Amino acid sequence: MSDSSSSPWRRPRVVAVTVLLLLLTGIAIGEWRGWPFLESPLQNLLSGQLERRVRFIDDAPGTFAMRFIGGVRLHSARLDIASTSWSTAPHLLDGRDVALRLRYIDLWRAWRGQPLRIESLQAGALDAHLERLADGRASWQFAAASSPDETTEWPRFGEVRINDGLLRYSDLRHDVTLEARVSVAGEQADSVLKVDLTGAYRDQPVQVTLRARGTRPESASEAQTTAVALTVSGSIGRAILDFTGSGRGVQDFAGLTGRFKLAGPSLAAIGDPIGVTLPGTPPFRATGTLTKSGGEWRVGIDDATVGSSRLKGDFLYRAGADRPLLSGRLGGARLLLADLGPALGGVRPAPREGKVLPGGAFDLAALRAMDADIAIDIAEVDLGTPLLGALQPLRAQLGLAAGVLSISELEARTAEGWLKGDIGLDGRGDLALWSADMRWGDVRLEKWLRQARTDAPPYVAGRLGGRATVTGQGRSTADILASLKGRVQVQLRDGRMSHLVVEAAGLDLAEALGLLVSGDSTLPLDCAVADIQAEAGVLRPQVMVLDTEDSTVSVSGSLSLAAETLDLTAIALPKDFSPLTLRSPPRVQGSLADPHVSLEKAPIGMKMAGAALLALLNPLAALLPLVDAGSIDEADRLAAGCAALARRGVAKTTPTKRKHL
Template sequence: MLTRPNLARRPTVLWSMAGVLAAVTVALGVAEWQGWRFLARPAERWLSQHLEREVRFGAAESTGFRLSLWRGIRLQVADLSIANPPWSQLGPMLTAHQAELRLRYRDLWAARGGCALNVQALQADTLQLRLERRQDGRASWQFGGADSGLAAAEPAINGVHFESLMVRDGRLHWIDEPSQVTLDGEFAYRPDAWRQTPGWVAQAKGRYRDAPMAWQARTAAVLPGIDALAPAEVPLSVEGSAGRARLKFEGSIRDLFGEQSLNGRYALSGPSLAAVGDPLGVTLPTTAEFTLRGQLQRDGDRWRTQVESAQIGRSRLSGDFEFHHVAGQVPSLTGELRGTALWLQDLGPAIGVEPGTGLAGQPERPTSSTAARRVLPDRPLDLPSLAAMKADVRVRLDRFELGHPKLESIRPLKARITLGDSVLTVKDLDATLAQGRIWGGFQLDARQPRDGIWDVNLSTQGLRLEQWIDQARPAGQPPYVAGDIGGQLQLRGHGRSVAELLAHADGQAKLWWTEGQISHLVVEGSGIDLAQALGVMVTGDRALPVQCGAADLRIRQGIVSPQVMVVDTSDSTLWATGHISLASEELSLTGHVAPKDVSPLALRTPVRVRGTLADPDLSLAKGPLVRRAVPALLLGMLNPLAALLPLIDLGSGEARDRLNGCRTLAARQPAPAPSRARSARPGAS
């Protein structure tokens, strides 16, 4: 016979279960109401074990420990201390008094994967932070794994982010070895922080790369990304200095730990652009002192700036640039540099000379040591910095000043500068100088940081000498030299400075002088023709047409040797022989003149140029001079008129021979560039 279940026992079981559940609920409720104070010490041990550093809530449970686990974790303590990792000597990483901490369970779960721990809110009367990052990458805000002393170990929790942070009195001590920064600062949330409204105030002092720095910052409300209740954009003001560099920013900030948006105006000044680029990871040229003003925007990994005015020494520039930097990738810079004037001296350090020096590297004000100085810039360039970033910048300058009072400026100048894989290239160079045109470019390959490889290829055409070189002369007198200059320069070398490049250079330079004119006085003076020189001085100087002028300079290991260097006029032919050492800067040249006319008072002795580029020494060749002067003196003892006979120069067949070499070289002149031959005149497009 089937029996029915004993249904009478079911209510008893159910009531028992309900009773147990009620008892547990009551116990949990009581524990929640009392703040789980008995968990203070177990919580300390559990956190210390998982964070791999000591965590303390105070000396005893009576110090104000209170915990709530309902709908997240809410911890209130009178005292909280979290130690730094064992390798740090700074003391506790965090100490707080009268603190309240709020966490969501989902954020705790997410932090188990090695992400940063997201803290919903932290409030404290006082908070002191001691943060440190070592050169090997270990940081005190990384918990577990990396704290064990192994730099390559992955941390269990990589940092802490705060959605809301409220501190009445905060202190910060920060040591960051990779960026060489040491800071001691104060921060607080105050009701009158921003124009009598609540917000944050912070100030810090310290050192950056042994240079003193100081910063002050103010915000309206708590920073977005820190306080979930803060408005979308919060006004921000920052002012500070690092060494002699100063920054002032007025704008707004948004989502500090998310997309990280920034927008505002800035003013930046300092001793050199390179000093500013270093902390940003941007390779910028070493320049004279500067001041920049403009608009700055940041959207995630992209920074954009509109430089409204940039004053670098005497240079006046502007431009638009974008800087993109993704963690683990080489940063890149793109944009356009514009300007009404750029002076070569202001970029002097970038090409190896000191600021405030002239075109040849000499001081603008002569000193007693000028003669002992080298002319060619020998300051080493920072080749390894070229590997720090990529760049593609277009340059459009209204005027480029060469920095010499006797030389005309370049107007305008266009170029494109690219940088990638440690190779710097200046290409698409197109400039107008003295109604002529210069085009070409150069490349610096710094993949071997100890010794860069240079390639230079420049051409010029239609350059007017009388405009390029200021030749101050009395009214009515012709310029010493005039006419069109064209040429080519091809150079390849290696070195870490301009001087080293030229000392090891191989290549060729060619010059052509057409439609030329030269001062009659210069020609006769070059030939030591006393009679005609005196005549020119009495009757007045006149311009002699240059029938041909050409130079073919061969460069081998820094030695410049003229293969042909000749100027032919209707009066005489002038040429030069010898060499110039770009390594030692020594000169060994001899100038010759072959007249085409008869002169009764011509010594006709070669002119020697010796010494160095910084201190040339001109003298007359004594042999030919003595051979002419001694017979003149002997004959003059018999008859004064007879003394003129050895000085009469009937001309020389050498003039015709030298002219043939000039014509041969001129015949090899390449065809003009198809884009512009003489169109590069003022007003030409």
């Protein structure tokens, strides 16, 4: 009774078990044989999905195989993926003895939009041609709906083993043409990746060799955490690089740390290939540490030599959505300004006949290419001329934001005095807008001005203070100075001046000859002030007076930075009696490149004519026109005005407290 009642259910069970056994047997046979009948359907499926021909080419039966247990595994004696219709390359990918392994979880994530992870890629040989046109179309963009500007997420790889790989990459949009020979060989515990790269980047020749040695990862996730020993050497353009360290995720250098050596004929040789604004300089070399984490690069420079300068620093470079940002600290023992050359926006000085002001155009586009925030702290800054003393030290904050360059919180010491201020260059428009607000005080002139007098008193001494508030605009330094507008005020305290200079300014021959015989001395300056106005590049002294116990000297005239000419006259009014003087004001005229000093001929001619006429009466009478009793009233008037200006503080030089970097 029980057998008859259960028989209706037994037959379906038997059928189900039989079907299951047949299915398992079929799967087992399919896995054993590698599902060869799937070759043609898979070719058609991939060709449709990738919109280009995909072929599995068998050299012999059984050389194509797919397996699905434990993941998707594919092997083909040869895999050929054709190029896109607009490409002239023979193929996109041609692989021989290719084996791929993918996990189902990675396929699921890729289907949900995440980057594809390939657990394993092995090939006896791979030949790939990747191309991007100037309009953004790329041969590796497969979907018809892909936008030329759409960023392609490249697959992530775990285990990779390639005996002989060749990659040709051409990118007209970014001006890149590269060819890489790639091989991955060795045992699991000691595999070696070799990459030999040649080509050009932004018209700069590229030749780089990369070697990575370490334990070969078993999975894509392990590849991102496994560190391998890494060495890179070669050149990009004129820059030479050597790096020794370790890296994680060698495929995209997600993690990198080590030491580097860098050298080249100019800092601009580094900046040009990587798109970082750096000035043209003399030859340089640098050593330090390099660390990359994600999209951030950290560089520690232990020692950098640029020309005669010795620098060091720590920097962070971060690629931003709008502009990359370079931040950090620049220090060092010595900086020669001439070594940095035209650092403001990559100025290139251009020689101009008969001109001394640099006329090379600012590279304003370079100012807008990146942002920067750099703290500067340098022990000694050489101003690049033997006539002026160095700044010791110099501190400032350099900022660059959306094309606006600023040097703020500038502080420096020199010759027992100080210098403070702010400088800006706005490069957002067609013309650069330059501004400066500088103050200085207590600068000992006899120590700052290197005067070639070792056996005599200095020509001028004292504590110099002042302020300059000026603006200008143009495409070069010469343009900015030619449009200069503002005010420069100077005051000398506790001043002293060479007696010989004062008497020579008034051509007091008797005093000057006496000093040449007895030796020079210095005169106290009761007052020394200057108030200079700048308008359209022309500087005119509103007041420029030096007052001593012997004479009061005033300067008038103009200096044109637009025409690079000058016309200045110094008038000395003596306060004492002099038996032998010509009293002709010296005049400085000509160009900045070739100035010349002359004497006004009219006063001298009148005195010499009078002396000649009187000589006809008596030889001694010829000396009468050369006798000067002094212009005491006029000299006192100028001296009083000078003292009044000094009391009002024509140039306030009291230092204020500033935040140190």
